[in-house]
Amino acid sequence: MDIHISSVVVCALVLGLIWVFIVIKSEGHSKKLLPGQNHPLTRLSHHWDIFGIRIISRIVRSVMNGTILFYMDEIWDMYGDTYTSNILGNKVTFTRDAINIKQLLTSQWLDYDVAKGIRIVMFEHLVPGTIAATDGKEWEENRRKWRHYFLHLDQLFDMPFLEASFQNLVLHITKDEAIDMQPLFLDLATDLTSNFVLGESTNCIDPENQSDDKREYVAALKKANPVTAIRGLLGPVARFIPQVGYRANCAIVKGHLGNKIQKTISTRQIERESGVNPGPAQQTFLDRLLGFTDNPLTLNHNVTSLMMSNESISRPLSHTIWLLSRNSVVYEKLRKSVFDLVGYERPTYAQLTKFTYLKNIINESLRLLPPDPLTLRRANTDTWLPTGGGHDGKERLLIRRGERVVISIFGSHRNPANFGDDASEFRPERWDSLNLDAPGYLPFSMGPRVCIGRQLVLNTTTYILVRLVQTYSHLQSCDSREFVPRLRFSMSNENGVWVSMTPDLKAIQKPARSV
Template sequence: MWLIVGLIVSFVLFYDLSLKLVYLFKAKRAGVRPVAMYVNWPFGIRNLYMFLKSTKNRNALEQTVITMRKKKERTFAMEILGMMNVVTRDPENVKAVLATNFKSFDLGLREAQLSYFLGSGIFTLSSHGWKHSRNLLRPQFSREQVAQIESLRRHATSLEKILDKGEFVNIQHLFHQLTMDTATEFLFGESVDSLDNSQRVVNGVSAAEFVEAYTLCLRWSLIRIQFGPLYRLITSSEFRKAIARARRFVEYFVQQALDRPIDKDESSYVFTHELAKVTRDPVVIRDQAFNVLLAGRDTTASLLSYTLWHLSHNPEIYAKLREAVKNQFGEESTEEVTFEGLKRCKYLLNVINETLRINPTVPRNTRTATRDTTLPRGGGPNGDEPVFIPKGMPVVYSVYEIHRQPELWGPDVEEFRPERWDTHSSHGWEYLPFNGGPRICLGQQFALTEASFTVMRIAQKYERLELLDATAPLVNDVSLTSMIDGGFMLKFHPSKVYQ
């Protein structure tokens, strides 16, 4: 018995040592400085334990900041489950991974983990497959596509009907419904209208069943991601049935798009209709639609939720926003609101930018080296020389931490202060809510238009936002995106004009 334990311990220690030695050997052979390495407990078990504990305690983002700042290096390697990961909080290195050295990195395991549900689409593919998807989808996000204020107005009105009841509501939950409604209208030309409790049924699946199935698929997919290389173990008949149900619903709209006569001069844009003009493959259209839904729905709902969190906790900022909105769009209706007008409302943009700074809804990300390569900084005595990254090594970067570096943002970095955007106009590598480089978010304008319109309308109509519990702390629930754990309850008080 003790012999077996001894053998296992020796193997683990030998494995850990060899991991480090092989890396040092390769770095030396390449003539590049090695990155600082932290191999504390064998197999990186302690790091895994800390990661799981912080996920359970809902303080994963805060814990990452502490871990990163404890090390004197801004870029270092740490082991998790027998695998070395490079962690960086240096914007120059993030720029290399995402832009200047883009070709040396891909999505690593993400494709395999997510394709079970999402198939092959822009969000899961790397290399040529991704490039093809990007070229296919880019025209669907042109300015005309995303400027559809009329659709936003209709869905915002459904939201208002609920807010006008004058009861406390879980606003994050409603924003998830709102963004599902707008995204499905954009993707399929027909919304699931979840805010209106739509009873629509297609291919035997109701709109409500689709939303439920999609949410289930997303939950299972996120668990697959958390299991890293063991993702294949995560499946169930519930998951498979949900995938089948969600697909049946979407396939109806894909078929409709394929059956329509092609009209090149159409004035209103629908994602699946446009895609059907360039590909006749129903699986391609279905998978790309799922990919875009995943990329765009929860992220925008989270942005809206965090914005309302900050506005409800800072009444003076909300009052200033109301003034700016009333000056530009009047007090009563949204008739005058245009895409360009929203972009001109400076304080509204400041509020959104500041929310995305302090609570980026994609707070951390990973890329994996596809070949032996380097990052420009982190090596040598001053950390300003390149470091070696071997093929297969994941590079993890925390946008959340970068957005909170006092040396980049000033000493009041933890404060929600939209005014900082009056002077801080640079959108360099210190501000990355939508990523950067060739894989920058395709839906950025769509998301900003939807968020600005919704926040504008709330500020225009509601004089006061009342929190059910003003003392509850902001707790983040982090998976692919970050959201407010359990949401929060708000009551909306309309201004006199609306009473």
């Protein structure tokens, strides 16, 4: 028996939600007050509904129709920005409160684990022991190394390859015809990530030049990533589910990358022994790794960890295009701002931080549609949150050792207390008066465990969007359906990103193939 995404994803998500946050009900009986309220509540589950089956059915429906995150928004409106629920006998706290989130992820971050009981199970078959799957001293050592890996990012940022990949993307876009950009952006991001890590493309966006081994690797990665995410939702339950196909896909991914790593090591050794100097070359992430270790297992785990992050690049691109296609005024204003700065010239690396209005748009896209909408922590000691306790929700809230806290990034980003009454609207201009440390804004998390590759994501997203704006004079949505969140390794749109584009004739050039 095996896990097949098409047949069990809903069940897996529901089981995972049960483990993490599905049985939402008030603490105790009606005489008690839920944090954040000043009057008795109507219980979400009746006294006879011991396991919260009634609520489970609601959650199942919201998972199946893609409204789970919006359903959680309704819960915030009913019970406040921080509330505690009894989940199959375990206390779990949910928060979208900016003050609580900041303390939890910054000043008291050491009171919580990320890996134990959460990510260890999630990553044990692909990248055990890497930065995302460790806590404590082991994490500190990983973090120290990863800071060095990402020093002088400009030396790792391959602008010629980025442009060639963009031109390959353009080949798939036909004038004024509907196209789903979401899978194209994922293919593009997979190529870019591979080149950043290994110095060679997977040729996803250029399939005519894709070898059989790369095709097999990409297929295995696309199958392994969502199941890895489901394992994170299931927690320890995942270990009781047969996953022969998943483990086979993990083996293909690690085997392919292991061969690439060994080939690089062998080439370096031959060059050293022969005294051959190959001359200057584009530095890769693997080059940085080899400066610290030549242990094949450590190299494989770290390389695989970064290769799995392709969605971190593709999702901001997809979400931003989805929003822009529905806001022609914003798109026109963006085009003007881009042409005022660089015209039709390709932006340089130094210019990527100069596109102020585009930066506002990306910030707003990450706010409304964060690629990672939820994150989870488990207390490793008795600790507390500043608010959420007491009858009015304004007192401290006790978090005991072993209890979990679910942080809703999606909820925080749409919280009127953080971003005003128009928090659910796409308005890039709000960032004229906000900065990246705005309360409640954490698309890349915050504190010591903030995403270390965030600048790589932002630079890549900026370059591709600038080139799209230069190349296409009009961008229009071809789908009137709303954004339906699909939660796997990251958040995507169940309906895709269907748009049409009209080329700017002045920008048309002969496309370049992958390098």
